[in-house]
Amino acid sequence: MAAAPPVLRRSLGRCRPLCGGAGLGGGWRPPARGASARRCSTGVTPDGINKVVVDRIIRVDHAGEYGANRIYAGQMAVLGRSAVGPVIQQMWNQEKDHLKKFNELMVAYRVRPTVLLPFWNVAGFVLGAGSALLGKKGAMACTVAVEESISDHYNSQIRTLMEEDPEKYRELLQIIKQFRDDEREHHDIGLEHNAESAPAYSVLKIAIQLGCKAAIFLSERI
């Protein structure tokens, strides 16, 4: 009789909804109805937003802006009273605005922040202060490297959302495009202030961009 249950299960196993994931033999699934987006097993909310994709995007962008904030804070701590102080301060203010916007989005979409936030807090400050200790050009080199990473990252997110559905994600796309333009501007300001003549510019740039890629990878998932 042990053979019977598998037969039954197989014969009745037609109408399984297309949800992935490990499960019991029969595959228990939470009901796909329900008010909360989180409850839906396929990850698509009633109004059609791909929760998994949007979750990752907002989480990693929030972590990025938080990190950028701390980098500028570190740079200001060292170079605040120098000639480039006002320039860094202005870029920092824009990053603060970005962070505020992502905080709002995070609450609106009920996204969980990354666990690594305390780590990015310290790491960002150390990177900012460390690069600023190499001088004004070092700080600008760091800015150029980070902003280039971030604008590439925003570009790929814009591509992802456009591939999904430009209409559904119009608001999010607009925000990300705006921020990408701001980051691009920071990148250009950094170049204007002689970032390229910083000591060991290419090594610094590669190292920082590698760090950014790792940070992005981890923040999306953890």
Next chain:
Amino acid sequence: MAAAAAGSLRRAGWRLWRGRPVVRCQLYPPQRAFHASAALRRASDEHKKEPSASSSQQQFDSHPSDRQPEQEHQGPRPSYTGQGGQESEDYESEEQLQHRILTAALEFVPEHGWTAEAIAEGAKTLGLSVAAAGMFHNDGSELILHFVSQCNTKLSELLEQEQKLVQLGETEKKTTDQFLRDAVEARLRMLIPYIEKWPQALSILLLPHNIPSSLNLLTSMIDDIWHYAGDQSTDFNWYTRRAVLTGIYNTTELVMMQDSSPDFEETWRFLENRVADAMNMGNTAKQVQSTGEALVQGLMGAAVTIKNLAGLNQRR
């Protein structure tokens, strides 16, 4: 004669269903199995056999060979739900059928516990064969998970309604600790009808193969409660708040198992104390932080004083 005709009709239907050539059918286990399944099928889709059978037949004819291996995996398979998961109104998917059986089984839990017997009894009340319990695992896991999921949904609806009332101005907005207490109490009260057998359920939920699902349900419930409590944290507080509430919920649940006071008064008092502790913890954390900051400032001041005394602070 009629019986033989019925038997052959059933077999033909079975073969159509399986999309297999006539001869291979002999490989399947004895009549009992497919009689039961055929009976189940009949009972659950009385009026839709004809339209769906024809469409299903087309689908089966196109994949006769990959029927067998495909069923063991969760890969895409022809389903009666049609395009884009749209379900035709009169056809019930397997998942809906499972939910109906589990819901019906709940009323037999106080008597039979969280077991396959309860599921079998539930299936009987729906007019299905007892063998329907074979759809589920032997240890009653799915029944418990279904129950927990149902309770969580009920809780969400309750909190949603309460939120609407507050928005319309018909009730006062509660303080955080009061809100948390009420939410946890409401959720735990849903266990009262099954309290005798709940310890068994808890131990089943801790089995390794159930942990992902049960953890998922627990975390989404706690997140829901905090969301309706108005939590808008976007930093590490997000995690500490949820961890604290999970601890409160779990310990209160365990206390409830042991509680024999009238209407579980002891449990609610325990809950009140734990929530108050949690609120105090927040204040204590703030105090520690401000003490730390004051200390750092004191040290910086001492360092500057020493530099002045040593003459290192002069501008050259």
